[in-house]
Amino acid sequence: MLLIRDVLDKQMVDQEQNRIGKADGVVLSLSDGDPPRVAFIEMGSLTLSRRLGRWPHRFVLWLYRAAGTDDRAEVFRVPWAKVRDVGIDIEVAVDRRETPLERCQDWLRRHVISWIPGGQS
Template sequence: MNLLRDVLDKQVLDRKGVKIGKVDGLVAELRPGKPPRIVAAELGSITLAHRLGARPGRWAARLAAWLGGDRHSEPHRISWKKVRDIGLDIEFDIDGRETSIFDWQDWLRDHFIGRIPGA
């Protein structure tokens, strides 16, 4: 399997088939004398900004912490052990609503979108 081709930037689905984002990064564990092992997938703007460089990554983390508190200053990580299927989409055995992935979306709905007449 070519991880960059087959996993990175693929749509992520939770166990209910709900789209929760895209794989923006992979976390590998380095082991002496053995090949690296993938331990988690990362989702979110912080990881995406880190792909542009260290400085944009730090800016994105600071902005997320300022807007949403310390719990949003780190990217969303999903354990690689939770992978159910890798196909057109990546399916994880998690419930997306039990994570903080939808916090921004919920906040925008409650504070802006919900106030638009006819929304």
């Protein structure tokens, strides 16, 4: 497997085949005398913006601060041990309700969709 080609930017699905986001980063574990090992797959706007460069990352951090959520700005990490298959999608043994995507969708339901006429139907 070629790690960057086969993992980065791939769709991740949970144990029930629900889409939970894209693989935005890979975290390696280094120890003396051993080859690097994949420890986590990271998801989230902070990781993606860091990949895009210093200015996009600063902009995303500014957005978090402006929204008053910089204390909750976090990267979601999926341990490599929970990766079940890397194919067209990356299948992981996590529950979608534990991911930032679910929290984001819940926030949108409460603060945006509920105000749209017919949005709750």
